Amino acid sequence: MRKLVALPVLSADALSSVAYGPEAMLAILVPAGTTGLAYSLPVAGVIVLLMLAVGLSYRQTIRAYPHGGGSYIVAGDNLGRVPGLVAAAGLMIDYVLTVAVSIASGVAAITSAIPSLASDTVPIGVAVIVLLLAGNLRGIRQAGVLFAAPTYAFIAAMFALIAFGLADAADHGFQPRPAPPVAVTETVGLLLIMRAFSSGATAMTGIEAISNAVPAFRPVEWRNARTTLTWMVGLLIAMFTGTIILIHLSGVVPGTRETVLSQLAHLSFGSGGMYVFIQAATAAVLLLAANTAYNDFPRVLSLLARDDYAPRLFMRLGDRLAYSNGILLLSLAAALVFIAFDGLTSSLIPLYAVGVFLAFALSQAGMVVHWWRLRDRHWRKSLLFNAAGCLLSAVVFITAGISKFTAGAWVAIVAVVLFLVVTLRIRHHYETARAALRLRAHTVELPTHITEGPLPAQRPSFTHPRPGVAEENEENEELPEEVRHLSVVTIATLDLAGMRALAYAASFQQPVLALHISVTEEEAERFRNYWTLWGDRLPLEIVVSPYRATVAPLVHYIEALHQQHPDLTLTVILPEIITRHRRHQFLHSRTATRLRRALRPLPKIVITTVPFHL
Structure with a gap:
């Protein structure tokens, strides 16, 4: 792929997270009233630093793994079998929740524009999952033009919204509008700030996608991949920062009936064509982001099956050259999660942060070990970047696990433990079966060559049968x-x-x-x-x-x-x-x-x- 095509294809997941990341952070601060909302800018600033650090660390991953370096491969190669499986568990949870969260947020964008559909959130979301399942089983692939249009439309919509909102704020001397009165149910404390930070950090989901797909670029692959990653991180930081500033200046707070982006678009453009364009672009890129998991989840599952950590049926390609069994499993898991949490983005976010940053932390820890062993040119600088990314990702993972444990993070943690137990048991069974089936010298003889009778004289040609x-x-x-x-x-x-x-x-x-x-x-x-x-x-x-x-x-x-x-x-x-x-x-x-x-x-x-x- 050219860089201009690779950017929207591989960045849809990361860039679309701007639609729900800032809102997830504010939703935690709102119960603390005006005092809590005052922390939105400092918390967002720390998240931007995290984006920058993780982006720089993944640039090092691309240089070290020019043929693609997913978290499972990097952690497994450098940290060992169990850390690699834990990273894979984080990835699998990430992909399932990418589908659930992206669809939940996309449906929220639709219901914000058409409130009468709010009661049908779950049926609409399940219908979208069924459509994604049907499309991917038929072998639909990431076509450049198909993926480029919604992503570039969303980028254009976001920058138009930010530019118009900042211009309007400039007319008022950048004086923040007062936020509507909200009931204060919590006090500002360290735990509240930690929860807001871990929720807002979900705006980074999908940032690793480019490092997984380095071979998909035109030569020189790793150099083009690093350039595209830099563009993506730059756009992500600009859109996230602009959205947070705009929310701060406009006094918008999250609500149950309308998303924050919809409120901002209403304030800037009313209910006209520009508002419809922003909502349509947001919904399209979010649904597109859900589809990216359909390429990565079956691929990681096939790698696990190749290494005997998953049933070998997940290595099987269907007639349309798609990993049909992996696609079916992803659809089923995402639908169950979506239904269990009523299709609410706010309820799904606590699960999301755990898997994402667990995989980030282990991948970056693996890179630290890689540079320490290799010690080639500039290894100290690369090790420093990856160590910073590892430390910050681990902080977010621990923060999310502790602060959101009762809110649903325990589900993700239990899922990781179960995944580890099941995969190790599967590997043990395959090793036992291999030992039982292994041939040993002087114990087995092949049957003698039977030459009598009608053996084919040549390899059959694959032709249609003759009539009659x-x-x-x-x-x-x-x-x-x-x-x-x-x-x-x-x-x-x-x-x-x-x-x-x-x-x-x-x-x-x-x-x-x-x-x-x-x-x-x-x-x-x-x-x-x-x-x-x-x-x-x-x-x-x-x-x-x-x-x-x-x-x-x-x-x-x-x-x-x-x-x-x-x-x-x-x-x-x-x-x-x-x-x-x-x-x-x-x-x-x-x-x-x-x-x-x-x-x-x-x-x-x-x-x-x-x-x-x-």
């Missing part, structure tokens, strides 16, 4: 000697389960063909070398599937084999792992069921499984 093939070769064998067999054994890895399936197929004394699906040509060559090492006693066919799909390539291959040898009865044999506990079964492939469903329409094909009990 099915009619010419109907399933009319009535005697055993009329049935001509070919067993196709699908082998994912050379392990005891695969050896058992091959032995079972060879026991019929009929032709056997081993079939392996590889993700890359390199993996295919590696598997071929393993096959040769273990005897190369059966013919092997390898199909390369670069999108990690397994069922579709298997179906295509078997269909082509059936078309070229319609006289054969193909028996597709799959090894199947049977676990001792039912709860572990979903951690293993369910290919047999899906393959049986896909091949059922074809004649003369039999699907059978050979169980291997762990």
Whole structure:
């Protein structure tokens, strides 16, 4: 991507948080009355310093990880397995709440302009989640123009609002208007200030997105990514600062029926076309920000599955080349959270800060260790920036965890602990299964090469069947000697389960063909070398599937084999792992069921499984 396209695509989440970050901070200070609101500017100033420090620290991350450095990767590489998983937990919570909070804030922008829809907040939000689910399952990707228009429209709307508001304030000598009277229910104290700070800091959500997507830039990738990050942080600081100053000068306070941005737009432009434009741009960019999580959440989940910390089904790409299972899980989790908190942004914010800044802190701590180990040119300066970002992020995380514990932060903390326990248990199960399935020298022999019978002379070509093939070769064998067999054994890895399936197929004394699906040509060559090492006693066919799909390539291959040898009865044999506990079964492939469903329409094909009990 060019920088002008990458900026709106990757910054929608961060920039849109201006729509709810300042309001979340003020909502904490309002119960303390005028005295509490007087702290809005100092607290906002500290948040701006935090934005600057974290932005500078992520510039160092981009330099150190030019191929993309998400919190899970950085923390895992430099701090170890458990910190990496904790960072991943923070990321997963962040992405779920990005969907819930962005949609809640976007719906609030709509209901502020159309108050009659206020009672339908939850149904509208759930409907938006369903639309995002449907769109992403169909493989909709981040198109530059699609993402650029709403983000640039929101930037234009915010700067127009800030410029007009400051110009109007200049006519009055920048004298703040008195805030409307509010009931004082709290006193100003350290805990109140801490809560306001942690709530306002949610305006930084999404600031790490550019460091995750460095390879998406045009060359030189890391340099363009750092430039784009600088633009994003600059815009974020300018919009956040301008909004806070405008709120201070106008005397606007958060309300339950209308957002702060809507109140500011009403004061500046009335209810005319400019007000509608601001509200529409705000709603559009917030809903767009929710969609960014649909790209990052499934990707992180696939990385966890690759490392055996999540079920391997999350590595599977759907027919539209999207991580369908991860998208479904994100939609379900976001919908449940949205419904549980009645679609209220103010109720969701306490959960948000914990996950975001936990991931920030661990990522920056990992970078401190990285620079200390590497000690290359300018390592001291880079370490200082990352240490400052780590310290400030940790302060926000601890502050949010303590000050908002009873308000909902405990949910996020419990979710992190549960995530850690579950992922470690999943890894333990996979390690146990791998040990049970591992081949050992001189303990397993491949079946002998069976040369009698009808083996395919060449790899089948993937063509459509000739007209009349099915009619010419109907399933009319009535005697055993009329049935001509070919067993196709699908082998994912050379392990005891695969050896058992091959032995079972060879026991019929009929032709056997081993079939392996590889993700890359390199993996295919590696598997071929393993096959040769273990005897190369059966013919092997390898199909390369670069999108990690397994069922579709298997179906295509078997269909082509059936078309070229319609006289054969193909028996597709799959090894199947049977676990001792039912709860572990979903951690293993369910290919047999899906393959049986896909091949059922074809004649003369039999699907059978050979169980291997762990």
